[in-house]
Amino acid sequence: MKIMRIAGVSLSAVAKHKVRTFLIVLAIVVGIATLTVIVALTQGANKKILQQINNFGPDAIMIHSGGGRLRGPSTVSEASLTKKDIADIRDIEEVKLVSPFQVSLDMPVKYKNKFTTSWVFGVESSWQDAWRRGVSKGDFISDADNEQLSKVCVIGRTAAKDLFGDADPIGENILIENVSFNVIGILEKRGQSPVGTDFDNLILIPFTTASRRLMNQPLYIAMARAVVFNPARIKTVIAKIEGILRENHRLAQTEEDDFRMTSPEEITKMIKGTSQTLDVFLWLVGLISPFVSGIVLMNIMLMAVSERKREIGLRRAVGAKKKHIIFQFLSESLVLTFAGGLFGVTAGVIIAVLISLSGKPISITWQPFATAFLFSAVIGLFFGIYPARKAAALDPASALSQK
Amino acid sequence: MIEFNDITKFFTSGIVRTDVLNGVTFKVNKGEFAAIMAPSGTGKTTLLNVLGCLMKASGGSYLFEGQDIETLNDDQLSEIRNKKIGFVFQTFNLLERTSALDNVLLPLVYSDVYPADAEKKAGRLIESVGLKDRINYKPNELSGGQQQRVAIARALINDPSVILADEPTGNLDSNSAKEIMEIFRILHKEGRTIIIVTHDINVARSSDRIIYLKDGKVEKEEVL
Numbered sequence: 001m002k003i004m005r006i007a008g009v010s011l012s013a014v015a016k017h018k019v020r021t022f023l024i025v026l027a028i029v030v031g032i033a034t035l036t037v038i039v040a041l042t043q044g045a046n047k048k049i050l051q052q053i054n055n056f057g058p059d060a061i062m063i064h065s066g067g068g069r070l071r072g073p074s075t076v077s078e079a080s081l082t083k084k085d086i087a088d089i090r091d092i093e094e095v096k097l098v099s100p101f102q103v104s105l106d107m108p109v110k111y112k113n114k115f116t117t118s119w120v121f122g123v124e125s126s127w128q129d130a131w132r133r134g135v136s137k138g139d140f141i142s143d144a145d146n147e148q149l150s151k152v153c154v155i156g157r158t159a160a161k162d163l164f165g166d167a168d169p170i171g172e173n174i175l176i177e178n179v180s181f182n183v184i185g186i187l188e189k190r191g192q193s194p195v196g197t198d199f200d201n202l203i204l205i206p207f208t209t210a211s212r213r214l215m216n217q218p219l220y221i222a223m224a225r226a227v228v229f230n231p232a233r234i235k236t237v238i239a240k241i242e243g244i245l246r247e248n249h250r251l252a253q254t255e256e257d258d259f260r261m262t263s264p265e266e267i268t269k270m271i272k273g274t275s276q277t278l279d280v281f282l283w284l285v286g287l288i289s290p291f292v293s294g295i296v297l298m299n300i301m302l303m304a305v306s307e308r309k310r311e312i313g314l315r316r317a318v319g320a321k322k323k324h325i326i327f328q329f330l331s332e333s334l335v336l337t338f339a340g341g342l343f344g345v346t347a348g349v350i351i352a353v354l355i356s357l358s359g360k361p362i363s364i365t366w367q368p369f370a371t372a373f374l375f376s377a378v379i380g381l382f383f384g385i386y387p388a389r390k391a392a393a394l395d396p397a398s399a400l401s402q403k
Numbered sequence: 404m405i406e407f408n409d410i411t412k413f414f415t416s417g418i419v420r421t422d423v424l425n426g427v428t429f430k431v432n433k434g435e436f437a438a439i440m441a442p443s444g445t446g447k448t449t450l451l452n453v454l455g456c457l458m459k460a461s462g463g464s465y466l467f468e469g470q471d472i473e474t475l476n477d478d479q480l481s482e483i484r485n486k487k488i489g490f491v492f493q494t495f496n497l498l499e500r501t502s503a504l505d506n507v508l509l510p511l512v513y514s515d516v517y518p519a520d521a522e523k524k525a526g527r528l529i530e531s532v533g534l535k536d537r538i539n540y541k542p543n544e545l546s547g548g549q550q551q552r553v554a555i556a557r558a559l560i561n562d563p564s565v566i567l568a569d570e571p572t573g574n575l576d577s578n579s580a581k582e583i584m585e586i587f588r589i590l591h592k593e594g595r596t597i598i599i600v601t602h603d604i605n606v607a608r609s610s611d612r613i614i615y616l617k618d619g620k621v622e623k624e625e626v627l
Contacts, residue, residue: 002513002514002517005511005517006512006513008512009512012501016500310496311498313496314496314498315509316481317455317457317490317496318490318509318557319481319482319484319485319486319510319513319561320485320513321477321478321481321482323478395458396457397452397457397458400457400492400496
């Protein structure tokens, strides 16, 4: 086929002009590798954000007692949530469950001669469903534990490691603020929170025990986690909870909320807000560098056209039509950009993997490959068409007479 | 088979008009070996470009095997050049870094049909110009005379109606020049139509008929 023969001409030209081929491929490699690395990095970051939102729970609302503070549990003096509030929220039809808990940050914990500080939560058994997190070993805190104000606890991995090393903590007694608790279970691993809190450095004790024996907070509740049936309805539920709490707390219209709520949406905003500017910048660099590669390609191809005028004139003299010349030069550009794309993606993946060794999250999926190939094709076509057309437009008679 | 009737050609550069061909009229018949004798600066190159369908005339009519060339578009001219004309240039115009065989096959790249025995045919042509053992040599490994022989083989690959040679011996020493002209004479004997454009009277004298060009017109014709 004629088209295959002309493509063959292009391939042999690529093979014969080694310096030119090397320079163009190098330019494309740099551009495509940059793009690949950036895609891998931003995708990795997005994947991490999604993971963190899932950790938080896309169907969950955190209700904090006390207003004002941006994140984290409120201090005890701001406590405002009551048992009635929880019961009323539980009655909202969209709400699947509500799990109240008490929190005390950085409590001193001791086992034999080892000390650590840990977040201590007073929880009900519903905590497991609210956080979709149970024990990996032993038992969770039961309703009976809550009724009897039992001094038992379930500990997270980090706290367990700090106190017990590799030994089995179950059945041992630890001291939390000089009150002795018996370890009955170990929590499933969860990792870090969206804001970098270690979700494994915590100790759970019965809600009632925490309220009365440890935190001296018998009337109020620090926080609660509400889970809805349908995440799409989360805004409505937040509005309903707000109404209930303002009414229960008898807040006048001019008064500010004495509670605060955190939804997955806010968490997303919080995380994305910081990384968005950087993302835009990265994408700009990522898109500009293949563009620069394209300009290099066009430049070198234009030089090639001007160097090969006689060849073009000869081809025209022996019967090449304009479209054959366009096809020849365009396929040269495409072969070079595809080769550049292939090596560029490979280089990009290697660089991304090297970057990930430093702890940055990356994601390598088929998309960077597809993007890179698409981009190299677009570069080849977009920046190759002008030199190719210029070659074809040469007057055969004067092209032949070129020295 | 080639009929130039009052062909004119002028070029304009800005408002300056240069008339190069001022009504050229001649005929070349099938199987003829004709020379167009044109000293430098008499429109030799322009005449050759029009004759070779590399550019169109400004006026007059050019019939090639009865076909009016002036009515054809760029693609159709390309096809005529591909199928009907075999070019031999003063500077050989072989593709660098490309074997003699591939140079000879070049016109077939742009042919609608690529004969199954194309390489054999190219091989035979290279053999017939005396380069059997140089078939895979590249131009820079061949002498001028050898390069011109490859160019002649290339001109023949599509069995053209006419071979159009532009100063074919202009860049060769006298021995090589003689050999090349000998090849043209053999091709003529085989029945091919050959037109040589030259300013060298000795080259022109190898032909059957000389058409003298002067000041963009045919001055006289001389049958040898």
